[in-house]
Amino acid sequence: MRHGPIPGARGRVRPLTLLGDTVLREPCREVTGFGPELAALVEDLFATMYAARGVGLAANQVGEPLRVFVYDCPDDEDARHLGHVVNPTLVETGGVVVRGPEGCLSLPGLEAGTERYDHAVIEGFTAAGEPVTVRGSGFFARCLQHEYDHLQGRLYADRLTGWRKRRLERQAAKASWSRG
Ligand SMILES: [Zn+2]
Numbered sequence: 001m002r003h004g005p006i007p008g009a010r011g012r013v014r015p016l017t018l019l020g021d022t023v024l025r026e027p028c029r030e031v032t033g034f035g036p037e038l039a040a041l042v043e044d045l046f047a048t049m050y051a052a053r054g055v056g057l058a059a060n061q062v063g064e065p066l067r068v069f070v071y072d073c074p075d076d077e078d079a080r081h082l083g084h085v086v087n088p089t090l091v092e093t094g095g096v097v098v099r100g101p102e103g104c105l106s107l108p109g110l111e112a113g114t115e116r117y118d119h120a121v122i123e124g125f126t127a128a129g130e131p132v133t134v135r136g137s138g139f140f141a142r143c144l145q146h147e148y149d150h151l152q153g154r155l156y157a158d159r160l161t162g163w164r165k166r167r168l169e170r171q172a173a174k175a176s177w178s179r180g
Pocket of ligand 1: 103104150
């Protein structure tokens with residue numbers, strides 16, 4: 001049994017922006033209006049994330065340069081975390097740094113071992129303007145750091161070094177969706 005509508009059920013699946021699109025490389029703007037347009041954007045993000053079988057999606061991945069992301073992501077204990085955050089601040093990271101497989105809907109089909117903190121805390125707002133705190137560990141902490149990076153104009157590829165970075169760049173250049 002569940003309460004309330006299924007996230008994304010009223011949303012529209014939008015085209016994803018891909019590596020090479022400038023909107024992924026610019027810091028997103030703070031949201032200033034908490035009205036129906038914002039609620040519709042959150043619904044579109046859920047619909048698009050589910051259609052692409054992702055665990056998180058940032059607004060600039062559908063071409064909207066606004067500080068919003070959604071997630072439906074398990075942690076390492078298989079607990080499900082479902083929600084959205086508007087105007088997030090990454091207030092805390094900690095624990096050990098773990099290198100684990102990470103992918104992105106804006107680099108479809110690719111992944112690379114990426115270093116992330118095992119623990120992360122985000123503060124922000126809901127689409128209704130209510131303050132919200134999201135705490136993550138394990139894979140969900142990875143997801144929160146990944147989506148937060150998107151809003152800063154960063155991609156996980158930026159966090160790679162050495163052969164991992166070179167291999168991902170090579171794979172991205174050869175990918176069917178490559179803009180190069
Ligand atoms: Zn991503």
